Amino acid sequence: MVSIPRPHLVARGAEEIKGKDIWLDNDDLRPLKLKDRTWTATTYFIFWFSATATVSNWYGASAAQALGLSMWESLACSLGGQCLIAIVITLNGRAGAVYHVGFPILNRAAFGVYGAWWPTxxxxxxxxxxxxxxxxxxxxxxxxxxxxxxxSIAHIKNTMGPGSALTAAGMIGFGVFWIVTCCFLVIPVPKMKSLVYAKLIMFVISAMAMLGWTVGKAGGLGPVASQGSTVHGTEKSWLIIRFLMLGAANCATFASNASDFQRYAPKPRDPILGNLVGFPIANLLVAIVGNIVGASSQIIFGELVWNPIDFLDMLQTSNYTAANRAGCFFIALMFVYCAIFSSIFENSLPAGNDLAALFPKYITIRKGFFICAVISFAINPWYLLGSASIFVSFLASYQIFLSSITGVLLCNYYLITRGYMKISDLYTSSKTGAYHYTKGWHINAYVAYVVGVIPNFYGFLNNMGVSAPEGVTKFYYFAYWVGLLVAGATYWILCKINPPAIMYTKGWKEPKNYVRPEEEAQVLEGEAADAEGLSDGQVEEKVVSTEVITGLKG
Structure with missing residues (x-):
């Protein structure tokens, strides 16, 4: 056995978070403990198949068909856009995978400890x-x-009025779903790994069942796949560009909050393969199913039913036999399970992180889950899904704000601080803190954010109903990338002119894998145990590796 001197087991670069600033800190916001870093590389690969296996992705896939593209053109647009955004997801989630903190804390590094409140x-x-x-x-x-x-539920008088995606009877279903989802929110996120796998299995079974049923009723795959587009020439070209860009933009939330779920990785490299490969492939497979099912509805009913749930109920209503009713019940049940965990991982988790960061004295992530649930009921979301055009407008609009924020975060992490964050200063309002900037606000970041929004704002107003020239409409198709690049470039220029407290011009300063100070002994003891039986030279190499666990790379 080789004895390792105790002084060699002190990890360099560790920063203890001393005390609590009740307006900036609670334990949910700090870097995750080792025991909560449970999502392996396999988990992340499967996570994307599970996360994209949603009815909303069917909507996005078939919405292009609703506006005139063929099934194959729609699929190509979807895949191309998601390959692009997968790169942004991987890059912007890197800080979460290394430091194991969420999106709101990364905002503090760029926008300031108080300035982070607005982007959050x-x-x-x-x-x-x-x-x-x-x-x-x-x-x-x-x-x-x-x-x-x-x-008899189909005969309940509808009192919802025009523009609603739900009838009065549908509101009963909404209420039931909302209550059941709230029940699942009590499960701790690190323990939901098995539920991620179960969701994928449920979706595959339900999707294949509906795919086989609808294609069979449409007379096989041939008639479905051979349907061409209904638009041509310049109109078609611009529609392809629109949905290619939209394929990326409708994942703007995934790109901005990538660190919220990548923080659960034991090692920083664990999410990479799942992001770059799993995300586009998973989206493609869901889009294929969504497009084929959507195209089948055109043959079966003579109209494109872009909402697969409406389509499912139409199949049931048109032939209300016991067998059809049973089939629809179980397919819908599996869709319900998928929708529950889509709500949790894609929406409740990010919202919980954000609300906890906005009001850490009063709100934990768990409380944030339930606040999100209550507010999402209060905003009457059923009016957002009244038609394909409304839904596409909704997807395309909010991206300009998120892309500008993401541009600042990427520039700050990769070009300004070169992968380094002083963790202790992210949780303090002390004027000596690196992220205090100007009274807690980083003016450089805010100017860059606004400059990134400005080129797209006219298009945003146009998308929301304000009249604008055709050129503005077409320019807005590129809004996500324009906002990302303009905001990032502006932030880089401003930091060159007015450097922040932490700014490096050479080298890469990212730690190998950040560990909370109180857990360093646990990691170092494990390293020491692994070193037993090694030669003196191998021990020295092991000690060097240990010393940079929470420090900077040499």
């Missing part, structure tokens, strides 16, 4: 709205289940 609030709004949208889809699934059991 922005993303919280998006997550809450999406949570409501997902709950509408889940409610539609529950309605199909109830319709299969109680035929």
């Amino acid at each position: 609030f922005n993303r919280a709004v998006m997550a809450i709205v999406w949570n409501g949208v997902n709950a509408v889809q889940g409610g539609q699934c529950v309605y199909v289940m109830l319709h299969a059991i109680f035929p």
